Amino acid sequence: MDGPHRSPCNEGQVQAAPPPTQALSASRKRWILVATVLGSSLTFIDGSALGVALPAIQRDLGAGPAAVQWVSNAYLLTLGALVLTGGAAGDRFGRRKIFLIGVVVFALASLACGLAPTVELLIGGRALQGIGAALLTPGALAVIGATFPPEERGKAFGTWAGAGALFGMVGPLIGGWLADQADWRFIFWINLPLAALTIAVTLKAVPESRDDDARGLDWIGALLAVAGLAALTWALTAAPDLGWTSPAIIAGMAGGVVMLVGFLISQARQSHPMMPLTLFRSAVFSGVNLLTLLLYFALGGAMFFLPFDLIRVQGFSATMAGAAMLPFAVVMGLFSGVAGRLADLFGARLSLSLGPILSGIGLALLAWPGPGAGYVDGPLAGMTMLAIGMTLAVGPLTATVMGAVQPSHTGVASGVNNAVARVAGLLAVALLGVILSAVFVSQADSSDARALLGQVMAGGDLDSAATDAFHTAFRVVILTCAACAVLAGVIGALTAPGKFQTAE
Template sequence: MASHLHGPCDRGEVQAAPRPETGLSPTRKRWVLAATVLGSSLTFIDGSALGVALPSIQRDLQAGTAAVQWVSNAYLLTLGALVLIGGAAGDRFGRRRVFLIGVVVFALASAACGLAPTVELLIAGRALQGLGAALLTPGALAVIGASFPPEERGRAFGTWAGAGALFGMVGPLIGGWLADHADWRLIFWINLPLAVLTVIVTWRVVPESRDETAKGLDGLGAVLAMAGLAGVTWALTVAPDLGWRDLRVLAAGVGGMALMAGFVIAEAQQRHPMMPLGLFRSPVFSGVNLLTLLLYFALSGAMFFLPFDLIRVQGFSATLAGAAMLPFAVVMGLFSGLAGRLADRFGARLSLGLGPILAGLGLALLAWPAPGAGYVDGPLAGMTVLAIGMTLAVGPLTAAVMGAVEPGHAGVASGVNNAVARVAGLLAVALLGVVLSAVFVSGTGDPQARALLGEVMAGGADLPPEAIDAFHAAFRAVMLACAAGAVLAGVIGALTAPGPARPSPTP
C-alpha cells in the first residue's frame, strides 16, 4: 500500500519551482491540474490496489516468497533509483513531454502486467512501471510548478494531494473486490483508459516548459544506484532459499555494496550530480533524511506484509483487508492541513518526534491481535494510531527539508528526500522478508519450512495449524521490527529537527 503514497516532500518540489514566465487563464489552469491528477491516478490506484491483491497473485502464478517480494521490489527499485533523473529530464527536455512519456510507458507496462502468464514476466512489467512512474510523478509536480504562480501553488498542490488521498481510499477496496470477485489482472487494465484520457487532456491544455539553464543528466549515477540496489536487494531476497554462504548471494551482496560505494564516489565527482553530497553537510538535512529512511522503511514493510496476515491468518476476505486500510487514508486526507498548522506553531521538532513514535505504537498494535480477530478488535486501533502518527510527521518533513538548505537547492533537496522514501520501501520488503523467513523457519523446525512459508502466503490447502501459528509469530516479529524503526525515527527527529521559530527582536 505504501508505494502509492505521494512523497513526503512533493509539496517542496512544487513550491521550489521558479515563477512561470507566462500566465494561464483560470480555466486552463484547472484543466492543467486535472491532467496531473489523471496522470498521477495511475500510480495511486495501481499502488494502493495491488497490495491487497498480492496474496491472490502469489496463488494464481504459483510464486514463491522471494518472487512475490520482487513484484513489489521491481517497481520500487526503478522508481527509487530513477526518480531524481526523471525530474531533471523534465527540466531539460520539456516537462510536458517527459510527463507524457511517463504516462505512456506506465500504461504499456500495465498492459504487460495484465497479460503476464508467469511471475517473472509480471516482475519485468512492474520494473517498467517503475520507470514510467519515475518520469510521471516528478513530471506531474513539475507541470504544476510551471503552470501556477507561487501564491496559487499551495491550493493546487492541495487539490492534487487530496485526489491522491481519495484514490488511496478507494484503491484497496477496488483491489480487494477484484481479487475476491473478478480477476486481479483488471487492476492493471484500469490504467489504460485513464492513460488515454490523460494523454488527450495533457496534449490539448498543458503548455510545454523547460529550464533553459538545465545541465546534463547524471546517467552514471542513475545506473550505479539502480545496479547497486538491485544487487543488495536480490541477495537479501534469495539468501533464505540459497543460503548466506552461496557464492551467488555473496557476489550479489558484495557487488551491490561496491556499486553503491561507487555511486557515492561518482556523485562527489560529477559536475551535475543527481544527489549533491554537499546537502548532507547540514545536520538537519542529514537527520531528517535518516528519519525518512527509517519511518518509510517501517511503513512500507508493514503495509506489504499486513494483507498476508489479515487474509491468511485472520480469515479476512481481500475486500475486507482493503477496508482495513481505510482509516489510514481517511485520517491523512482529513487532517494533514491541521498537522501542518500545528507544526508551524510549535515547530517541526515536536511533530517529527511525536509523530513517528505514535506511528510505531500503531505498528505495535497491528502486531497484537490473535488469530481470528475481527475488524474492530483487529487492525482498526493500530491503523488509526499509525495514521495519526504519519499525519503528524509527513507534513513537517517538507518544511524541515527545505529549511535545511539554501533556497536555490530546495527543489533538489525535496527530490532527494522523496527518493530516500522510495528506496526505504525497497529495502524494507527485502530485509523484513529475511526476518519473516528466519522466525518462521525457527518456529516450525521443518526442513522444508521455506517452501511451507510460500504455501502459507499463497493460501495452500490443508496447511497444518502449526504453520499458520508460525506465520503469525513471524508476522508479529516483522511488525515489532517496523515499530522499533518508527520509534527510532522519532528519536532522531526529536534530536535533529528544527524547533519553533523564534520571533524577530523588535528594533
C-alpha cells in the first residue's frame, strides 16, 4: 500500500537557492501554498484510499494475488526510481512547469485507472501515476522552497505536511466507503476536478523558478533503476506461480541484479548522478537509510496485507477497515510536532531507536487477534502503538538524514531517503507476498493452493479452513514486519547521533 505510511515530512527533495521573494505579497504566497497542497493531495488521497479498496478491485477485475500486488508495485516502482530525476528536472527546466506536467500526467493516469476494464490496464495506469507523482511531489516542495524566504519556510512546510496528514486521514474512509457503497473507480475519478483546480491556481499564482546552475539529468541511472527494480520485483512476484527454478524467474532475478549493479556503477562514474554514492561515506547517512529501508519495508508490507485480513478474516466492511487506519493518521497529524521537540530535547538516537521498536510492538499486536475479532479487541491497540512509534521516528529521521551531509547536499540527501522509503515498500509487497504464499500453501488442504489463495483474497465463499490458513500466513507476514521494525530500532541506536553529537 502506498498510503498511511507515506509521511509528508519525508517526500521529495528541495534544492537550489530560491529567487528573490520580496515582491510576492502575503496573499500571493498563500495561494502558492494552496496550489502545492492541492497538487500533493492527489497522491495523499489516492494512496491512502486505494489500500482498503484493493480487495474490491481484486474481486471485480478477477485478479490473482500476483496481479493485485502489481496494482501497488507499479506505482511504487516508477515513483521510487524516478523521484530524484523529477526533482532535478524541476531545478533545470522550471519548477512550476515540472509540477504542472506532473499534475497533468497524474490526472490522465487516474482517468485511465478509473476506466481500466482489466487489471493489466489498471497496472499500466498505476505505473503512469507513479511517473506523475515523481514529478509533482518534489516539484511541490521545490516551489515552496523557492517562494518562501528561510524565516517563513518552516511554517510553510509545516502547513503542507499538516494538510498531507489530513488528506491521509480521510483517504481510507473515502476508499472504504466507495468500495462498499459506490464504485472503487471513483477513487481515481475524484482526482480529475482536484487536478483541474490545481492547474488553475498554479497558472494564476505560482511564478516560474529554476536553478541556473543545474546540469544534465541522469537518464542512464533512471532507466537502469527502473529496469532493474522492475525485473527483480516481477521475478519475486511471479515465482510462487512459475516456480523458483523456472528459466524466466532465474533470468528475471539475474537481469535485475545485473542492472542494479550497473546502476551503482553508473552513479560512481556520472559527473551529476541522481544518487551520489559519496553521501554514503557518512556512517550516520548510511545507517539512517538502512533504518529507513527496514522500517518502511515493515510498514509498507503491513499496510498492504492488513486490509485483506480485516475484510476477509475479521469480517470488516471496507469502510470499517478504512476506519481502522484512523489512529495512525490522527496520532501522526496531532503529535508530529511534539515528537520533533522531544528529539530536539533528547537527541535523535532516542527517537530513532525507541520509535521503530514501538512500531514493531504495534505490528506484533496486529497479529494477535483471532478470526472474528472486533475493532477494539482487534486492530485498535496495534494501530495506536504503531502510530506512536512512527510519529516518534519520522521527523527526526528526516532531520538526521539532512544533517548527515553538507548543507549544499541536503536536497539530494532528502530525495535519496525518500526514494529508499518508496523502494522499501515495493520490495515489501513482493517479498512478503512470497512468504504469504508459501505459508498459505503449506497450511491449505488443496491441490491448487495458489488459486485458493486468490479466492480468499478476492472474497470468495470459502470454508473456515481456507480462511484460517490465510490468517496463519498473515500472522507470519506481520511478525516478519515487526522483526524488521525492531531491527531498524537497533540500527538507530547504533548509528543515530545522540543529544550532544552532530550528525556528520
